[in-house]
Amino acid sequence: MEKILNIIQRLRGNGKAMPDWLFVFWAGGTALLSYSLVYALRKPFTAAEFDGMQIAGMDYKIVVSMIQLIGYVCAKMLGIKFISELKPQNRLKFIVGSAALSEVSLLTFALVPAPLNIFALFFNGLSLGCMWGVIFSFLEGRRTTDILASIMGVSMALSSGVAKSLGLYALHTLHVSEFWMPALIGAVAFPLLCLAGWVMTKLPRPTAADIASRSERVTLNARERMQLFRRFMPVLLMLFIANLLLTVQRDIKEDFIVCIIDVHSVSSWAFAYIDGIATLVLLGVFAVMSTVKSHLKTLCILLGVSAAGMAALAFVGARHAALSMPATAWLFMQTFCIDIAYLSFQTIFFERFIACFKIRGNVGFFIITIDFIGYVGTLALLMFKELGASNVDWAVFYNQMSMFIGVACCVMFIGALVYMLQAGRPKRSTDEAGAGDAQLYGTVSMAK
DSSP: OHHHHHHHHHHHHTTOOOOHHHHIIIIIHHHHHHHHHHHHHHSGGGGOOOTTOEETTEEHHHHHHHHHHHHHHHHHHHHHHHHHHOOGGGHHHHHHHHHHHHHHHHHHHHHSOTTGGGGHHHHHHHHHTTHHHHHHTTTOSSTTHHHHHHHHHHHHHHHHHHHHHHHHHHHHTSOOOTTTHHHHHHHHHHHHHHHHHHHHTTSOOOOHHHHHHHOOBOOOOHHHHHHHHHHTHHHHHHHHHHHHHHHHHHHHHHHHHHHHSOGGGSOTTHHHHHHHHHHHHHHHHHHHHTTOOOHHHHHHHHHHHHHHHHHHHHHHHHTHHHHOOOHHHHHHHHHHHHHHHHHHHHTHHHHHHHHHHTOSBOHHHHHHHHHHHHHHHHHHHHHHHHHHOTTSOHHHHHHHHHHHHHHHHHHHHHHHHHHHHHHTOSOOOOOTTSHHHHHHHOOOOOOO
């Protein structure tokens, strides 16, 4: 690793511009690894069933998931301010501190007897809730951000399956207990995440060409965040509501897939295999998006693709019984349809949104806000499911939810698309860098 960094430093020291392919390989690969390791610290416990365990009459796994999610939601709420104002020199400290707290919480979960151990996962969620925004801040505001964000984004599809497969492997092959399994996987992920965070601090800062193409990224104080929201309130409200529903759908699938399908009917590594295929397809789609120079066109295409994915999700949910899809095919459709929309907003959409309107701000503000809203929705749904509809079959519940959420999100995305097209009616001049988009809408100045 040191040798590779020395070569890169010499290349920069000689005054030569780093080739885009080398930078994408370095930055994108490190970001993908980093967030995959975050999943390894957060998600392996979802592979455990905790069969027959209850707390105060509630299913133990649902309570554990809710406790972790409460911590995660608290982190998202705090992150709206924290991520918007985080300075570059403090990013590595945050990554190391968060990873350390996460692993300590997993060890506490294993050591403290149930049911008191459930509170340890509150701190696990709290420690990891802002990691996406911090890692993404290393990548935003560059000419290559689209492909970098795509690489990082698909890590969520890939690493989710890998985390489950690792958990099932530890449970079924290594015979590790359901309580020690998350700590074991986290112990491997912790030092690797710290190393990956250090490597990202060595990334070069955005160049003048990057800033000219995408606009400079700066911190936002409370007044500037409110001013930004009010300026784009109609379209942001539609997107925030849609992402709330998307996050609910995705989180229920991720956390309770072992209750929705019979995991014993598929291989332990099926999740990694299926999510790996979906990841490659998604990466290809986002790579094509990165070649579209007009920021406005990219935003409209992403909204159209997201609406199509939600329509397919609704169809599969409504016709699940009649289709009689094999478990593996159903898993692939769920992952692909949800993530084509979810990852668009976690990666490319708001990066292009900022560049289109020449906003002085940062992507972290948008992403942490939609995450906070989304996870509040997930928490509310889990409470309703357990307290108001505890006897509902998980498979039936999930497919009905797919139908309703698919339709609702499709409507929201089409509404946002119409908003964009209506705003695009005045004549405008465009160039390859998307400067015409800024002339169309006007420059939104957020200067301090």
